[in-house]
Amino acid sequence: MNLFASLSAKPWQVQGVIADPSDGDGEFRPPAYLGLKVFLAVATVIFSLMMVAYGERMEMGDWRPLREPWLLWPNTAVLILSSIALYWAVVRARLGDRDGLRLGLLAGGALAAVFLVGQLAAWRELIALGYFASSNPANAFFYLITGLHGLHLLGGLIAWGRTMTKLGRGDEIARLGASVELCAIYWHFLLAVWLILFGLMLFT
Amino acid sequence: MATVAPAEAEALPPAEVEDVELYHSKSWVTKYVFSQDAKVIAVQYSVTAGAIGLVALVLSWLMRLQLGFPDLFAFIDPTDYYQFITMHGMIMVIYLLTALFLGGFGNYLIPLMVGARDMVFPYLNMLSYWIYLAAVLLLLASWFVPGGPTGAGWTLYPPQAILSGTPGSDSGIIIMLVSLALFIIGFTMGGLNYVVTVLQARTRGMTLMRMPLTVWGIFTATVLALLAFPALFVGAVMMTLDSLLGTSFFMPSIVEFGEYLEYGGGSPILFQHLFWFFGHPEVYIVALPAFGIVSDLLSVHARRHIFGYRMMVWAIVIIGALSFVVWAHHMYVSGMNPWFGFFFATTTLIIAVPTALKVYNWTLTLWKANIQFTLPMLFAIGFIVTFVNGGITGLFLGNVVVDVPLSDTMFVVAHFHMVMGVAPLLVIFGAIYHWYPLITGRMLHEGMGRFHFWVTFVGAYIIFFPIHYLGFLGVPRRYYEMGETSFIPASADTLNAFVTVAALIVGFAQLVFLYNMIRSASSGKIAEHNPWRAVSLEWQTPEMPPAHGNWGPELPVVYRWAYAYGVPGAAEDFVAQDAPPTLAAASGDDDRQEPSPQPAE
Numbered sequence: 030m031n032l033f034a035s036l037s038a039k040p041w042q043v044q045g046v047i048a049d050p051s052d053g054d055g056e057f058r059p060p061a062y063l064g065l066k067v068f069l070a071v072a073t074v075i076f077s078l079m080m081v082a083y084g085e086r087m088e089m090g091d092w093r094p095l096r097e098p099w100l101l102w103p104n105t106a107v108l109i110l111s112s113i114a115l116y117w118a119v120v121r122a123r124l125g126d127r128d129g130l131r132l133g134l135l136a137g138g139a140l141a142a143v144f145l146v147g148q149l150a151a152w153r154e155l156i157a158l159g160y161f162a163s164s165n166p167a168n169a170f171f172y173l174i175t176g177l178h179g180l181h182l183l184g185g186l187i188a189w190g191r192t193m194t195k196l197g198r199g200d201e202i203a204r205l206g207a208s209v210e211l212c213a214i215y216w217h218f219l220l221a222v223w224l225i226l227f228g229l230m231l232f233t
Numbered sequence: 234m235a236t237v238a239p240a241e242a243e244a245l246p247p248a249e250v251e252d253v254e255l256y257h258s259k260s261w262v263t264k265y266v267f268s269q270d271a272k273v274i275a276v277q278y279s280v281t282a283g284a285i286g287l288v289a290l291v292l293s294w295l296m297r298l299q300l301g302f303p304d305l306f307a308f309i310d311p312t313d314y315y316q317f318i319t320m321h322g323m324i325m326v327i328y329l330l331t332a333l334f335l336g337g338f339g340n341y342l343i344p345l346m347v348g349a350r351d352m353v354f355p356y357l358n359m360l361s362y363w364i365y366l367a368a369v370l371l372l373l374a375s376w377f378v379p380g381g382p383t384g385a386g387w388t389l390y391p392p393q394a395i396l397s398g399t400p401g402s403d404s405g406i407i408i409m410l411v412s413l414a415l416f417i418i419g420f421t422m423g424g425l426n427y428v429v430t431v432l433q434a435r436t437r438g439m440t441l442m443r444m445p446l447t448v449w450g451i452f453t454a455t456v457l458a459l460l461a462f463p464a465l466f467v468g469a470v471m472m473t474l475d476s477l478l479g480t481s482f483f484m485p486s487i488v489e490f491g492e493y494l495e496y497g498g499g500s501p502i503l504f505q506h507l508f509w510f511f512g513h514p515e516v517y518i519v520a521l522p523a524f525g526i527v528s529d530l531l532s533v534h535a536r537r538h539i540f541g542y543r544m545m546v547w548a549i550v551i552i553g554a555l556s557f558v559v560w561a562h563h564m565y566v567s568g569m570n571p572w573f574g575f576f577f578a579t580t581t582l583i584i585a586v587p588t589a590l591k592v593y594n595w596t597l598t599l600w601k602a603n604i605q606f607t608l609p610m611l612f613a614i615g616f617i618v619t620f621v622n623g624g625i626t627g628l629f630l631g632n633v634v635v636d637v638p639l640s641d642t643m644f645v646v647a648h649f650h651m652v653m654g655v656a657p658l659l660v661i662f663g664a665i666y667h668w669y670p671l672i673t674g675r676m677l678h679e680g681m682g683r684f685h686f687w688v689t690f691v692g693a694y695i696i697f698f699p700i701h702y703l704g705f706l707g708v709p710r711r712y713y714e715m716g717e718t719s720f721i722p723a724s725a726d727t728l729n730a731f732v733t734v735a736a737l738i739v740g741f742a743q744l745v746f747l748y749n750m751i752r753s754a755s756s757g758k759i760a761e762h763n764p765w766r767a768v769s770l771e772w773q774t775p776e777m778p779p780a781h782g783n784w785g786p787e788l789p790v791v792y793r794w795a796y797a798y799g800v801p802g803a804a805e806d807f808v809a810q811d812a813p814p815t816l817a818a819a820s821g822d823d824d825r826q827e828p829s830p831q832p833a834e
Contacts, residue, residue, distance in 0.1 A: 036550075038442040040542065040794035044814050049440035060353040060433045064425045067459065071421055075463040078510075082467065082503060086482065091498030163479035166498060173474065 065211050069218050072181060076222050079174060080229060086166050087233060095167040097230055098154050104147040105227060111140035112220045115213040122206040131196060134209060137216065138189045141182055148179050174226050178219065185215050255782050256355055267363075269355035270781055271340045274362050276672070278336035281362075285369050286329035287747075292321040294740055301733025303714040303726075311713040312400040315384030318711060319401075320372075322387030323409070326515065327416060328369055330657060334522040335420070335458065336365060338664060339427050339451045341672065345771035346448050348436025348789045348811075350782045352426040361426070364419030368412045375401065375408040383409045386711060388508060391483040391501050395476040398489075407476060410469040417462045417469075427455040436770075438791035442546065443810070445769045445795040446539060449546050450525020453553045454518045460557070461514035468507035475499070505567055509560035516653050517556040521549055523660040524591060527613050529795075530663050531595055533767045534610035535602035536806055538796035541594045548587035555584045565633050566640045574633040581631035585624070592621055603799070603806075607765070608682040612663030615690045616656050623652025626701065641711070644704025647697045655693045662689070662746070669750070670764050671771060674778050675757035681749040685742050692739035699728050768807050769795040 034050035086092065118133025152172065162169045192208040258264040268274060296317050299309045309317075340358070344351055352358045375382035384400030385393060393399050394406055401409075431444070431452045444452075471482040475496075483504040484496035532539045539545060561569065561577040595617050604610065626648040629635045639645060662685070669677050707720055715721055763772040775785040789811040797808040 035441045036546065037543070038440060040440070040442040041538065041796070044793040046438040046790055046792060047440060049435075049442075051441065060429045063433055064354060064429045067425050067428050068421070071459050071463060074460050075467060078464055078467045078507065082471070082482070082507065085503050086500060089498045089500065091481075162474065163481075163495065166481055169474065169478075169480035169482060173471065177470070 059207055061207065061211055065214060069215075072218070072222070075177070076226065079170075079177070080226070083170050083174075083229065083233075086170065089166070091165070092167055093165045094233060095155075095160065095165070095171050095230070097171070097227075098151045100147060100151040100154060101227060104144050104151065105223065107140050107147060108144045108220055108223055111137050111144060112213075112216045114140060115209070115216045119206070119210050119213045122202060122209050125202055127202055130202065130205065130209065134189070134193065134196065134212075137212070138186060138193070141186060141189070141216070145179055145182060148175050151175070171230060174230070178223055178226060181222075182219055185212065185219065188212055188215070255350055257781070267359060269351075269359045271344050271352045271355070271358060272672075272779065272783075274358055275337050275340035277362050278332055278340060278365065281366055281369055282329050282333040282337060285324055285373075286333075288373070289321045289324035289329060290740060290743060292317040292324075294737060296321065297733040297736045299713065301730040312381070312384060314713045315386070315400050315711075316382045316405075319384050319386055319389075319409075320382055324372070325654065326387065326519070327413070328372065330519045330653075331420070331458070331515070332365060333661060334519060334657070335427065335451060335455055336362065336423055338447075338522060338526065339455065340423070341668070342447055342771060343427055343430055343451060344434070345774065345779060345783055346445050346769055346795075347431060347434065348439050348770050348784070348791060349430055349434040350784065350788070353429045353434050354422075354426050357422045358426050361419045361423035364415055364422065368415035368419060371408055371412040371415065375405045375412075378404045378408065380405055388505075388512070389472070390508075391472060391475065391499075391504050392485060392487055392496070395472065395484070396487070396489055407473060410473045410476075413469050414466055414473075417466045420458060420462060424455045424459045427451065428459070436788045436791060439770075442543070443791060443794045446525040446528040446542070446545055446549070447522070447769075448525070449549050450521045450523070450528075453549050454521040457514045457521070457553050457556060458518045461511045461518065463511075464507045465511035468504055468511070471507075472504065502564075502567055502569065505564050506561070509563045510557075512563060513560040514553075514556045517552060519653055519657050521553060523616070523657040524549060524552075526664045527616050527660050528595065528598075529769065530609045530613040530660075530667055531598050532796050532798065533667070533765050533769075534607050534613070535599050535604045536798045537598055537602035538794075538798055539594070540597040540600075541590075542794070542796065544590060545594055548591050551587045552584060555580060555587075559584060562631055562636075565636045571633075578631055578633050582628065585628060588624060592617060592624075607666075608677070608679070608686060609663040609667040609765075611683075611686045611690075612659045612666065615686070616659040616663065619651055619659060619690075619693065620656040623648060623650075623656055627652060639704060641709055642704040643700050643708045643710055646710045647700035647704060650700075651693075651697050655697065659690070662686070665750070667765065668771075669753070670760035670777075672778055673754050673757070674760055675753050676760050676764065677753045677757060678749050681745055685746045685749070688742035689739055692735055692742065695735040696732050696739060699732050703728060763809075766805060766807055768797050768810055770810050773809050773811050 031051040038050070114133050115137035116133075118130050118137060121129030121133055152175070155168070155171070160168045162172045188208075189212050192205070192212055195205055195208060256269045258268065258270075263269075265273060268277075295309060296314065298306050299314055340352070343349075372382075380401050380403040382401050383389070383394065383405035385402075385406060389406070389409070395402055397403075399406075431448060435441075435444075471480075474480045475482050475484050479495050481496045481499035483501050484494075484499040485501060486497040487494050528539050528545060559577055559581045561573055562581045565574050565577075599614075626644070630639060630645065630648055666677055666682055669675070703725055706722070706725055708715070708725060715726070760777070762777050765772070770789060770791065771779075773789060774780075774783055790813075791810050792812065792814055793808065793810055795810055797810070799806050800808050
């Protein structure tokens with residue numbers, strides 16, 4: 030492990046210009062990659078804690094499992110398609126295909142927006158049936174979990190919008206590639222989170 | 234000391250990060266107001282944190298007035314008192330200490346100490362400050378809403394936090410929770426910057442183990458904060474929903490004024506777990522930067538390398554990791570399973586090992602050192618003593634059997650004020666005396682500084698030692714007044730009055746410090762370049778105060794660690810981190826030039 034090599038160095042013994050063992054082979058990656066990874070760690074903690082709270086609250090006697098609206102299934106499919114579209118955009122960007130990149134990016138963003146509208150529709154359906162947040166903790170957790178996940182995706186759409194702007198003003202494809210790749214990583218992460226959360230709600 | 238030959242050095246990649254295109258401000262507003270320069274953001278953070286801290290200081294005076302002279306001040310009623318307690322605690326812990334250590338010192342020192350031009354995401358960094366400011370203003374706004382700010386205590390435990398008997402339950406509590414959520418969002422933006430800058434923007438030759446301990450402390454604390462604040466965020470969101478929408482995440486079935494409320498089934502203990510899963514790491518979010526900074530202050534002002542650098546780094550990391558598995562020692566009396574208490578008592582006591590190691594190493598750094606009794610050194614020594622004091626009462630409280638009778642007494646208040654109030658503040662003061670010349674180019678006034686130190690240091694003991702004793706007597710915390718309490722002797726009232734007088738005097742000394750900072754900015758003695766003759770990189774900038782972009786046309790190159798003090802044969806008793814090795818050292822005759830300042834382990 031390079032990190033252990035770094036941490037066991039004896040800095041008082043060596044003088045001169047040296048490289049840190051954990052810094053890798055000097056290949057330069059924009060700091061945004063590491064920044065995104067750290068943020069994903071933060072988001073993972075948020076969603077994990079929510080799941081822990083869910084599990085704990087479930088044990089109480091007043092918990093009445095919620096029958097998830099059928100709309101969540103098509104929504105999930107849309108989110109998967111959205112992730113695939115962004116993956117395709119990344120592939121096209123690597124090949125230098127500007128039009129393919131534009132198509133993939135547009136499709137990914139549009140599908141994510143459709144997912145969000147779909148989630149809102151699921152909320153409306155539940156409210157129309159009288160499943161309010163205050164009527165049962167299972168409902169409350171449903172709104173909380175879908176809401177926080179949706180807000181994260183909304184934040185992703187802001188980054189997506191900035192990438193679209195860069196594409197629109199004609200930035201070179203090598204620079205765009207990194208932005209698209211970062212969007213795609215975030216989308217895949219949110220898809221994974223959604224599948225886990227959806228699974229948790231389905232099976233409880 | 235072995236020297237890496239220049240040829241080997243040239244085989245390295247040119248730099249770990251390409252020199253980036255800096256954002257250059259075009260107008261006064263983007264230079265000083267909506268600035269993306271970490272140094273300006275640091276000052277903005279510090280001034281805002283200081284201003285809100287001053288509010289919390291005044292609140293503590295008002296509380297002391299009430300406790301010392303219960304019948305004298307008619308304008309403090311119980312509602313006010315609870316609001317003062319809550320706001321004082323929350324402001325001091327989060328809006329002052331966290332923001333000042335990470336947003337203030339972190340922003341100023343990280344790029345300079347690792348040899349970067351700026352943080353890696355300057356725009357995000359700017360956004361971080363403005364969101365923090367919004368959180369602070371929102372918090373202040375809660376004084377101007379019906380019912381005033383929340384009086385739930387800084388721990389905000391449900392169910393009482395949102396029930397109508399508690400002050401501020403109509404809107405104060407909501408404002409508090411939203412303000413906390415904003416703070417966390419803003420902090421996360423800054424925190425990403427600190428972590429990625431340390432990991433990816435270090436200059437050539439700056440290995441992780443050549444970083445000053447200040448950077449290690451701030452870096453580790455930032456990682457803790459990034460992983461711990463989400464717990465508070467989740468708790469705050471859920472409690473907001475309980476209060477606004479009537480959900481029952483935390484609210485059990487409850488009768489209020491003889492009426493059943495709509496709530497039912499929720500778990501107040503769940504909130505306590507979430508809160509303390511954040512709350513305990515929070516102690517170390519404040520303590521670790523203080524540990525790091527004090528190590529550097531001791532080393533510079535004792536003209537000696539820090540003793541056991543590697544162990545100091547490891548201790549910081551180990552303390553950080555352990556701080557995530559001790560949270561329930563705040564909950565021994567919450568009714569949780571006693572076996573939990575046993576587990577958490579064990580982990581809590583284990584933390585004493587790396588912490589004690591740090592204290593030994595600080596002391597051994599001073600052993601046979603050339604100690605300069607400058608202001609930063611005084612505060613650093615004051616910190617060591619105070620931290621040991623507060624830490625030892627922590628060992629008492631960490632044991633379940635001792636904690637149970639002492640829970641919710643003034644003993645707890647005295648403990649945490651010593652260990653995470655006074656001790657980190659002494660470091661902050663020392664750090665300000667140390668780095669003020671770097672930031673402003675002028676020295677702080679020495680005489681006022683010494684007055685500030687002695688009154689604060691001695692005063693803190695005069696205030697908090699008697700409070701430990703009050704705790705042993707059984708005086709409960711958070712009580713507006715004692716009234717007729719048979720087991721508390723009348724002498725406790727005298728002691729309380731004494732403490733109040735001492736607190737007001739110490740408070741006055743802080744005003745002297747404030748005056749010193751304001752006055753010295755314009756009329757202090759002009760500081761020479763690198764006035765403390767320090768090794769670390771932040772003092773080696775071409776200009777002092779450092780200009781936009783920190784370094785001239787070329788980034789500095791680092792040749793050694795940050796503690797090359799007392800070097801025999803050198804022109805002065807130190808060699809700066811970026812001073813090239815002499816030719817003699819490079820040819821292999823290095824032992825006489827620069828012998829290893831510390832024997833190999």
